[in-house]
Amino acid sequence: MSEPTRELPARSPSRLLEVLCATVVTSFARLVTGVRGEWRGDGPVARQRVYFANHRSHGDFVLIWTVLPVPLRRLTRPVAGADYWLQGPLRKFMAQRVFGAVLIDRHSDRDADPVAVMAAALDQKCSLIVFPEGTRNTTEEALLPFKSGLYHLAKARPEVELVPVWIENLNRVMPKGEFVPIPLLCTVTLGAPIVLGIDENKAAFLDRSRDALLALRTRSVDNQ
Secondary structure: OOOOOOOOOOOOHHHHHHHHHHHHHHHHHHHHHOOEEEEOOOOOOOOOEEEEEOOOOOOHHHHHHHHOOHHHHOOEEEEEEHHHHOOOHHHHHHHHHHOOOEEEOOOOOOOOOHHHHHHHHHOOOOEEEEOOOOOOOOOOOOOOOOOOHHHHHHHHOOOOEEEEEEEEOHHHHOOOOOOOOOOOOOEEEEOOOEOOOOOOOHHHHHHHHHHHHHHHHHHHHHOO
16 A cells, blocks of 8 residues: 655755656656657646556656656656565655655555555545556557456546556567666657546446557557
């Protein structure tokens, strides 16, 4: 479960360090990937949203975070696995203090319901970045089947818009097992928001969400 974010004075040394680290991370992401955001929906508006994306690398949410305008970025929290991000003091600091991540216990014997944890984060008026495949896709398939969490989150907070996000090329910039990134242009394409339909069942909603994401991939490939 994600630990609550501490409120620090705007000019405290700790807060300044966090802001500096965020600037370094986003600047490095732009330098290495040349990432550019393409908005196919109604643009980066100041509304609470859940951004749901394909998942190929631990750096996926960083690219989404990078293309968001700073005021939106400050209110947008990635949802990530606690087992990975709590390994060691540096990862823990980056996850909790720099990214403000909502950390999910992925073990089967967990105490907290992941959907309840994400809904509680939404109740704090932030936006979220989620990966409905549930794990990194290391196959040749464009997308793995979606887990049910996106549906249950949409059902729990139906007023929150869901924005599909397709990340292109990051798996080639940061191949699994490699520590040195390969400079290559990446694109983050953000589509039109969707919401859970009245009486829409889980299977229909997940299929529609998956199709919305794959449609962005098709258009991204066509434009290359």
